[in-house]
Amino acid sequence: MxxxxxxxxxxxxxxxxxxxxxxxxxxxxxxxxxxxxxxxxxxxxxxxxxxxxxxxxxxxxxxxxxxxxxxxxxxxxxxxxxxxxxxxxxxxxxxxxxxxxxxxxxxxxxxxxxxxxxxxxxxxxxGDFHAITSAHSLLAAMIDNHIYWGNEQEIDLRRVAWRRVVDMNDRALRNINVSLGGVANGFPREGGFDITVASEVMAILCLANDLADLQKRLGDMIVAYRRDRSPVYCRDIKADGAMTVLLQQAxxxxxxxxxxxxxxxxxxxxxxxxxxxxxxxxxxxxxxxxxxxxxxxxxxxxxxxxxxxxxxxxxxxxxxxxxxxxxxxxxxxxxxxxxxxxxxxxxxxxxxxxxxxxxxxxxxxxxxxxxxxxxxxxxxxxxxxxxxxxxxxxxxxxxxxxxxxxxxxxxxxxxxxxxxxxxxxxxEGKSDYAPLYKDELSLFTKIETVAKEIYRADEVIADAKIRNQLKDWEEQGYGNLPVCMAKTQYSFTTDPTLRGAPTGHSVPIREVRLSAGAGFVVVVCGDIMTMPGLPRKPAAESIHINDAGQIEGLF
CATH class of the missing domain: 3.40.50.300 (P-loop containing nucleotide triphosphate hydrolases)
Structure with missing residues (x-):
């Protein structure tokens, strides 16, 4: 069967x-x-x-x-x-x-x-994922609404860090323009979508201990930056309470x-x-x-x-x-x-x-x-x-x-x-668990530790912009966070075609994202996408309800 x-x-x-x-x-x-x-x-x-x-x-x-x-x-x-x-x-x-x-x-x-x-x-x-998508979307709407009604927090429109999410593989939404259509629709800017499972709200729900911890972490999320590069938090937009309500059952x-x-x-x-x-x-x-x-x-x-x-x-x-x-x-x-x-x-x-x-x-x-x-x-x-x-x-x-x-x-x-x-x-009681790196190491050293110890890479490639961003976060008090490496799952390298146990490779970093609420720094390596696309022949083509009312093709 x-x-x-x-x-x-x-x-x-x-x-x-x-x-x-x-x-x-x-x-x-x-x-x-x-x-x-x-x-x-x-x-x-x-x-x-x-x-x-x-x-x-x-x-x-x-x-x-x-x-x-x-x-x-x-x-x-x-x-x-x-x-x-x-x-x-x-x-x-x-x-x-x-x-x-x-x-x-x-x-x-x-x-x-x-x-x-x-x-x-x-x-x-x-309905958990729907709740997460809705909570994430509520914050996105409230950010643009805040800007529309006077921008009291002085958000720099070029530095809105909060993207939108949908729980579907939709490559067409990776990079978009929002607020088009004239004065009534706000101030046009670039935006984009990630898949819901990449949302910081998802990460927070999975790391929070209870509702109080959940709301604090949501409030700690950085959603944008001002012209002086100071961060604007979710709590500054006053969205954390309503988001917690949406996530209560989830x-x-x-x-x-x-x-x-x-x-x-x-x-x-x-x-x-x-x-x-x-x-x-x-x-x-x-x-x-x-x-x-x-x-x-x-x-x-x-x-x-x-x-x-x-x-x-x-x-x-x-x-x-x-x-x-x-x-x-x-x-x-x-x-x-x-x-x-x-x-x-x-x-x-x-x-x-x-x-x-x-x-x-x-x-x-x-x-x-x-x-x-x-x-x-x-x-x-x-x-x-x-x-x-x-x-x-x-x-x-x-x-x-x-x-x-x-x-x-x-x-x-x-x-x-x-x-x-x-x-x-x-x-036998032989477990003596300890993390691979200590909290007090620099963010870039933590990245190098994972790349060299786990992936067996020779080096991590990161331009000055990325290195400076990591240093800025350290100065802001985020240097003790762990790093969350985003790379292909198919290889120890960032090349999905290299199977086995390769050595002598490099790990190129494309961008870094601070998940201040979840409590880690996301390090995007190689060509990995935070919004996957559908394959040439998606499974959805074969999914249907049969004559007996049963779902076919789902698994």
């Missing part, structure tokens, strides 16, 4: 039963239908004194067209932990409409390791279930290449209070998602992961070893060994954070024993361990071994 057919056949339980597994009373659930609900802020606040469970991060090698199955493995591991008698919960991100209708597809797992209801999760879900984590009726929090969804790529802090912290083991994921490869999880999210939220699972596939190893996608079905142990360099680089990088790593080999039916063994042998030589995981085909039965090994590693 296809993923969507498996999801439709799921034997879902009422969401109140799923909440009861975590000790959440039905009165603290805000139901959205029968199979999803938000958890009340009052209940979350009441859990503050409980001891935290163990935190497991699932990451992956750099994505390839062969597919790695990181979310699938996250779900499978959560189910596997429950199957061996552990009280476990998973935390993943919500799906963005843009990639759903573009090329990436859905984000709810696959095979017999899925989160349901799959269609709802990949579409409007509980701040509450969403509870759903896996195919095996285990609890899953699905909340927030910043991109991992152009944002920090992790689900919300409030969902992760809530899960840690309610479960003994929490399995979460970070987007794309470990050089992006895991690096930001460990350098930004854990640093900001005071989290300390106990283990990291790196997802790899034999198919992807062969592709990194030079095999074309059409030839992946044929055994090629030599190519597997050649392609393992990419996996090895990620293992080394995770070890730099002081967290033990285990590799999950996401099994495909075309994998041979010799190929799987080649990966295991390589990983063993790296001082780590690789475990075959067959969750796509067998559900929790296929991840019991992985779950058992992860628990054993955690019980």
């Amino acid at each position: 296809s993923d969507i057919e498996i999801a439709r056949a799921a034997n879902k339980k009422p969401i109140q039963e799923i909440g009861a597994k975590l000790g959440i009373p039905s009165e603290d659930l805000l139901p959205f239908g029968h199979d999803k609900a938000k958890v009340s802020a009052e209940f979350i606040k009441a859990q503050a004194d409980k001891e935290d469970g163990k935190l497991i991060l699932v990451t992956a090698i750099n994505p390839t067209p062969a597919g790695e199955g990181k979310t699938t493995t996250t779900v499978g591991l959560g189910d596997g932990l429950n199957a061996i008698g552990k009280n476990a919960c998973i935390c993943i991100r919500e799906a963005s409409l843009g990639p759903n209708f573009g090329m990436k597809g859905g984000a709810a797992g696959g095979g017999y390791a899925q989160v349901v209801p799959m269609e709802d999760m990949n579409l409007h879900f509980t 701040m509450q984590p969403n509870l759903v279930q896996t195919l095996e009726n285990n609890p899953a929090f699905v909340h927030g969804g910043p991109f991992a290449n152009i944002a920090h790529g992790c689900n919300s802090v409030v969902a992760t912290k809530t899960a840690l209070k309610l479960a003994d083991y929490v399995v979460t994921e970070a987007g794309f490869g470990a050089d992006l998602g895991a690096e930001k999880f460990l350098n930004i999210k854990c640093r900001k939220a005071g989290l300390s992961p106990d283990a990291v699972v790196i997802v790899a596939t034999v198919r992807a190893m062969k592709m990194n070893g030079g095999v074309k996608k059409d030839d992946l079905g044929a055994e090629n142990v030599a190519a597997v060994k050649e392609g393992c360099a990419n996996l090895g680089r990620h293992i080394e990088n995770i070890q730099k954070f002081g967290v033990p790593a285990v590799v999950a080999i996401n099994h495909f039916v075309t994998d041979t024993e010799a190929e799987v063994q080649a990966v295991k042998d390589y990983v063993k030589d790296m001082g780590a361990e690789a475990v075959l995981a067959q969750h796509w085909e067998k559900g929790s039965e296929g991840t019991k071994e992985l779950a058992t090994r992860v628990c054993a590693i955690i019980d």
Whole structure:
């Protein structure tokens, strides 16, 4: 059966039963239908004194067209932990409409390791992304309205930093002119759109601890600059209160279930290449209070998602992961070893060994954070024993361990071994997590640290304008912030075609953006876009409602 057919056949339980597994009373659930609900802020606040469970991060090698199955493995591991008698919960991100209708597809797992209801999760879900888009748009409207009615804050129209957003891949909106059409429409200026998941509002929602923290962070956002280069904040426009109202319900984590009726929090969804790529802090912290083991994921490869999880999210939220699972596939190893996608079905142990360099680089990088790593080999039916063994042998030589995981085909039965090994590693207590760089380093040194330590670049290329901008922010008191690198997910370099583990390359910085409310500096590298475009044949062309009233083509 296809993923969507498996999801439709799921034997879902009422969401109140799923909440009861975590000790959440039905009165603290805000139901959205029968199979999803938000958890009340009052209940979350009441859990503050409980001891935290163990935190497991699932990451992956750099994505390839062969597919790695990181979310699938996250779900499978959560189910596997429950199957061996552990009280476990998973935390993943919500799906963005843009990639759903573009090329990436859905984000709810696959095979017999899925989160349901799959269609709802990949579409409007509980409306969180709409709320974020609306809050972002309200601020944009209020900025231009402020300028129209006299510009009391003396905003320099050439230095309005707040762009607009829409949750869709629409390249035509990347750069636009606004306020055209005469006096009644305001003062014309250049503007542009990013995708909603790149919005600083999204980042803030995913890093805030509660509504009070949310409003403070929103107020701290820099929206424009005056002629003297002094910043104009969101609170100067008096938009932070109304934005918080729009986001009040969106701040509450969403509870759903896996195919095996285990609890899953699905909340927030910043991109991992152009944002920090992790689900919300409030969902992760809530899960840690309610479960003994929490399995979460970070987007794309470990050089992006895991690096930001460990350098930004854990640093900001005071989290300390106990283990990291790196997802790899034999198919992807062969592709990194030079095999074309059409030839992946044929055994090629030599190519597997050649392609393992990419996996090895990620293992080394995770070890730099002081967290033990285990590799999950996401099994495909075309994998041979010799190929799987080649990966295991390589990983063993790296001082780590690789475990075959067959969750796509067998559900929790296929991840019991992985779950058992992860628990054993955690019980050994070897995690000594620490971020890669200290707060007091300069912003440019932090950028160089990530580029050289994680990407293995020789140098960072940045012109005087970018370097001076970083120094200005340091003088304004923002020098202690972490950096959020925005680069291609397909390579350790800024060239998406360079697979494997390249060295001797440069990282060119195109621009830097200060996310003062979220609390990091976005560093845009190479040709990465904060508003993706649709492919030549977008997935939307195949999505429709069939004669039975069911959605087809979504996944």
